[in-house]
Amino acid sequence: MSVESGEGGAGAPNNTEEGKLPEGWAWAAVSEVLVGSDAGKSFKCDPRPATPEEWGIIKVSAMTWGEFRSAENKALLDNKLVNRNYEIQSGDILVSRANTVEHVGAPVLVGDVRPRLLLSDKSLRFTPGSAVDRKWFVYWLRSPAVRKAIAAKASGTSDSMRNISQSDLKAIVLPIPPAAEQRRIADALDERLARLDEMAQLIAHARAHAATLRKQILLNAIPEPASWPTDWEATTADQAGTIDLGRARHPDWHDGPKMRPYLRVANVFEDRIDTTSLMEMDFSEGFGKYRLLPGDILLNEGQSPHLVGRPAMYKGIPEGVAFTNSLLRFRAGDNVLPGWALLVFRRHLHAGRFMREVRITTNIAHLSTSRLKAVEFPVPTLDEQRRLVAETKGRLARVDALDLLLDRTEAHTAALRRALLAEAFAGRLVPQDSNDEPAEDLLKCIRAEREAAEAERKAARRAASQARRKSRSSAKQPASTVTPPPAPTSKTPLPESEQTTLPLEFTE
Known part of the structure; x- marks a missing residue:
């Protein structure tokens, strides 16, 4: 009712x-x-x-x-x-x-x-x-x-x-x-939501433009190896710092006396670590080996091909965190600033450098420790590193400000969409x-x-059921069902052509 x-x-x-x-x-x-x-x-x-x-x-x-x-x-x-x-x-x-x-x-x-x-x-x-x-x-x-x-x-x-x-x-x-008001509501929503859809498209185009700007800034910050200044030291990632793979997860470590939080791929984004969803495992042994220190750079070891190697810097929050073997850790050497290492790896990510080193298994790309160690790594003087990092941060900050503006605009557009729908179904969008x-x-x-539709469906089901029963009944009958002619009686003489002579029996 x-x-x-x-x-x-x-x-x-x-x-x-x-x-x-x-x-x-x-x-x-x-x-x-x-x-x-x-x-x-x-x-x-x-x-x-x-x-x-x-x-x-x-x-x-x-x-x-x-x-x-x-x-x-x-x-x-x-x-x-x-x-x-x-x-x-x-x-x-x-x-x-x-x-x-x-x-x-x-x-x-x-x-x-x-x-x-x-x-x-x-x-x-x-x-x-x-x-x-x-x-x-x-x-x-x-x-x-x-x-x-x-x-x-x-x-x-x-x-x-x-x-x-x-x-x-x-x-x-x-x-x-x-019914008439339903049509008026639908027409009004068509018109208003179409404008919001246009706004959503503009936001999407602006985001794509911001992503292109960000990529170009990172590519311009560090030239290709053939164009490195002569006073830059040409090394590899292994020579510029130490690289380690995180700890493997194991059912035996799901519980224990020394539970510690750890970071995994789901926590590491480009230049950002999300700590809202941390998991824990028992580190009764080996915590020191996998403990993160401020300035450590984490890179995705396993990801989709275009995201493998995605880097972010751990800045010490929260404290006492480890990392799993879905991540690689780079710890900068004495002549490399952590910020410079992050810039180099971000540049490699956007240049597609890591993609040349990956191996793909079940649609997941993997960047092994040995392959990351061999990737080229430029080392300018510490002063030059500081200058380039500061300049690039300033340029990226303007793109980040654009992203924040787009976030606010998108949130406002989504709120308007919800408000329109709520008003429509409260009877306040069009007059009654x-x-x-x-x-x-x-x-x-x-x-x-x-x-009526249910009666029609029931009739169709009955007809289908009857057809199936008839089909099964027909299938059980013999292949040939010719009815023999009726036996002749004394009152029904046979035609002359079909008359027969019967043998006579005599008894002595």
């Missing part, structure tokens, strides 16, 4: 200012606005995308970013498994059932779509009643209230991945405006019209549609 405006009820907001609805609106669960819903199916797939002539299974990334990306699919391995009931059509509303924490439950309205794409078991398809505006419904699924409800219901043991069940999604309560048909009438129509 739907819950009328201001009445409260199961699953509806309390009768507070937030729970009240404009005249003509009504509360209802998602299940009450649907005439059907489908869960996808698990298929055996090839990781490669399907060609346009092949059947493919969509990935969750196809519906993650607010638009349906048909290229995000995997090729079906066995076409015999194709069930056209799972084929995606234009106008479908799809929801990501399993995704990252940020995008679980992400909805998308499918526009033009190539044929032969199937729904996967990580996705759902919702079919609202004909009186429900589909764009309005998708906007509601993206609203802050729904995102909050999904976050509360999503489950999963992974730090990054979450799942939401179909039943939990269908139990979420939403405010239903009249007392001549609009009330939402309660809309819900009655949907109930009738749903009952």
Whole structure:
């Protein structure tokens, strides 16, 4: 049952200012606005995308970013498994059932779509009643209230991945405006969110420009080896300092009397160490060997190819931290400043120097200790190192300021987007019209549609079941079922051509 405006009820907001609805609106669960819903199916797939002539299974990334990306699919391995009931059509509303924490439950309205794409078991398809505006419904699924409800219901043991069940999604309560107002809301959101989308594109372009500037500054700070000044000492990383691999993790060290925090790849970014999520292991032995000191440079030993060797300086916070074997540590020698070492390694990262030294296993690039030791390393005088580090820091600081401005602009844009959606579903984005048909009438129509659709589905299932029984019955009959002619009787004389002579029997 739907819950009328201001009445409260199961699953509806309390009768507070937030729970009240404009005249003509009504509360209802998602299940009450649907005439059907489908869960996808698990298929055996090839990781490669399907060609346009092949059947493919969509990935969750196809519906993650607010638009349906048909290229995000995997090729079906066995076409015999194709069930056209799972084929995606234009106008479908799809929801990501399993995704990252940020995008679980992400909805998308499918526009033009190539044929032969199937729904996967990580996705759902919702079919609202004909009186429900589909764009309005998708906007509601993206609203802050729904995102909050999904976050509360999503489950999963992974730090990054979450799942939401179909039943939990269908139990979420939403405010239903009249059908005409739904269309007005959707049109208003189209216009306003399009402007924010343009702003997001400008921010993305500015970020790309800032990244290009940062790379160029680092490349210009230190020339290529052939152009090093003659008073610079040409050495290798091994000669400029000491290089060590971190401690391997082992189940035996998950608990113990001397637990210590350690850094891993997830903590080391370019010129930044994130200590918000530190793990610990027992260092009853060997802590001194792996203890970090202020000024140590950490480089990613295992990463994606373009990020392997990503460096950052440990500045002593927090104290008493070790590092694992997913990282390499460079400790500068007496004639090398830690800041200069960081600058050299950042330059190598952006020049693609580390990529020439990596070995790739299972899509992860590795930079071994021996290969890092052999990488070229220039050593100017200490005064020259200080000058170049200071000049480069000044130039990079201006790019960092641009990044901070873009961060603030992006946060403001995201806040505006949330506010627009919240206003829309509180009835404050467009005016109400007392001549609009009330939402309660809309819900009655949907109930009738749903009952008719369910009756149709039941009839189709009965017909399919009868067809299967008939097919099995036919399969059990003999191959030839010719009926013999009836036996002649004394009242039915045979034709002359078919008469026979019977032998006479005599008894003595």
